[in-house]
Amino acid sequence: MNSLDLIGNTPLLQLDKIPGSSGKIFAKAEYLQPGGSVKDRTALQVIRDAYESEKLRNGQVVVEMTSGNMGAGLAFVCARFGNPFVAVMPQGNSPERLRILKALGAEVILTEQVDGTPGMVTGKDIQFATDVAKEIAEKRNGFYVDQFNNPSGIKAHFTTTGPEILKNLPDIDVFVAIIGSGGTFTGTSKFLKSKNSGIKCIAVEPANAAILKTGKVEDAKHIIQGTGYGIVPPHWKKELADDIITVTDGEVRAMTKRLSLEEGLYVGYSSGANVAAALKYLQSQEAALNIATILCDSGYKYSDL
Ligand SMILES: Cc1ncc(COP(=O)(O)O)c(C=O)c1O
Incomplete structure (x- = not known):
C-alpha cells in the first residue's frame, strides 16, 4: 500500500x-x-489516464483551473507522481483552500473575480480563471487537466x-x-x-x-x-x-x-x-x-x- x-x-x-x-x-x-x-478520485484518474495516453510525461508541469478541491487532489497526486502542479484559482474561494494547496506543494495563481464576491464564485469568475490556466499551460508546455471536459x-x-x-x-x-x-x-x-x-x-x-x-x-x-x-x-x-x-x-x-x-x-x-x-x-x-x-x-x- x-x-x-x-x-x-x-x-x-x-x-x-x-x-x-x-x-x-x-x-x-x-x-x-x-x-x-471527492475530487481526489478524479485527480488520480486524470493523471493515470494522461500517463497511459502519453499526454503527460515524467516531470512535465500539470496545470488546472480549480476552486480548490480538484487542486488539493491534483497537488497530492502530482506530488506522488513527481510532476510540478500549478493551480489557477479565483480569489473568492476560501483562504483555507489556498493554504492547503500551498502546503501540498502547488504553485497557486489567484485570479480576480469578474462578478463574484469572497466566498461566492460565479461562472464568469471560473471562465476567467480557465482562460488564465490555459495560457499558462501553453506557455510552460504543460498538461492542462480541463476537469470540465476531461472524460476521466x-x-x-x-x-x-x-x-x-x-x-x-x-x-x-x-x-x-x-x-x-x-x-x-x-x-x-x-x-x-x-x-x-x-x-x-x-x-x-x-x-x-x-x-x-x-x-x-x-x-x-x-x-x-x-x-x-x-x-x-x-x-x-x-x-x-x-x-x-x-x-x-x-x-x-x-x-x-x-x-x-x-x-x-x-x-x-x-x-x-x-x-x-x-x-x-x-x-x-x-x-x-x-x-x-x-x-x-x-x-x-x-x-x-
Ligand atoms: C465541495 C464540492 N462539492 C461538490 C463538487 C462536485 O463534484 P463534481 O465536479 O464531480 O460535480 C465539487 C467539485 O469540485 C466540490 O468542490
Whole structure:
C-alpha cells in the first residue's frame, strides 16, 4: 500500500439522526480522502489516464483551473507522481483552500473575480480563471487537466464511486448528488443505472443557480463552493437525471449545521446541500426508500464553518 491507496473505498454511513420520515439516508464519506474531498478520485484518474495516453510525461508541469478541491487532489497526486502542479484559482474561494494547496506543494495563481464576491464564485469568475490556466499551460508546455471536459472525470466515478455504493448498499433506490463539473453525478448514475435501471438518480442545484432545472440564471451567487456555476457543464447528461432538486442557502446552512451537531460530521456546504436534497426527496415520497448521497468535502476547508 502507498498513500495513493488512501483514495477511494470510503465508508458509506447511515445518517440515522437525519430522516424525519420513513426511509434511510446513507452518505459516502468522501471528505475522508487525503486531499479532503471527492475530487481526489478524479485527480488520480486524470493523471493515470494522461500517463497511459502519453499526454503527460515524467516531470512535465500539470496545470488546472480549480476552486480548490480538484487542486488539493491534483497537488497530492502530482506530488506522488513527481510532476510540478500549478493551480489557477479565483480569489473568492476560501483562504483555507489556498493554504492547503500551498502546503501540498502547488504553485497557486489567484485570479480576480469578474462578478463574484469572497466566498461566492460565479461562472464568469471560473471562465476567467480557465482562460488564465490555459495560457499558462501553453506557455510552460504543460498538461492542462480541463476537469470540465476531461472524460476521466466521469470514468473515475463510473469505475469506483458507483461500484462502491452498490456493493455497500445493494438495495439502493435513489442516488442524489450535486453538480459541479457533473463528474460525480454522471459517472455514478451511469454505473448504477447500468446495473439496475430502476435506481432513481436525482441531481442537486443551488436555488440561485438552477440552470439545469430552469434553463436560466439571473444571479449565480450562493454559498455552495465547487458547484452551481450557472453553466451547463459538458459532463451533464440530462437523460440520467430522474429529477432535479434545488436547495436554498438557508436550507444548506441548516443541514450542514445539523450534520455537525447531530451526526458529528464536520463537512462542507455541498454535503449539506446533498443531504438536504435527499431529505426533501424522501419526504416527498410515500415509500420507505434507501437513498445514497455524497459528503463531498470537509468543514475544515471553509472560513465560516
Ligand atoms: C465541495 C464540492 N462539492 C461538490 C463538487 C462536485 O463534484 P463534481 O465536479 O464531480 O460535480 C465539487 C467539485 O469540485 C466540490 O468542490
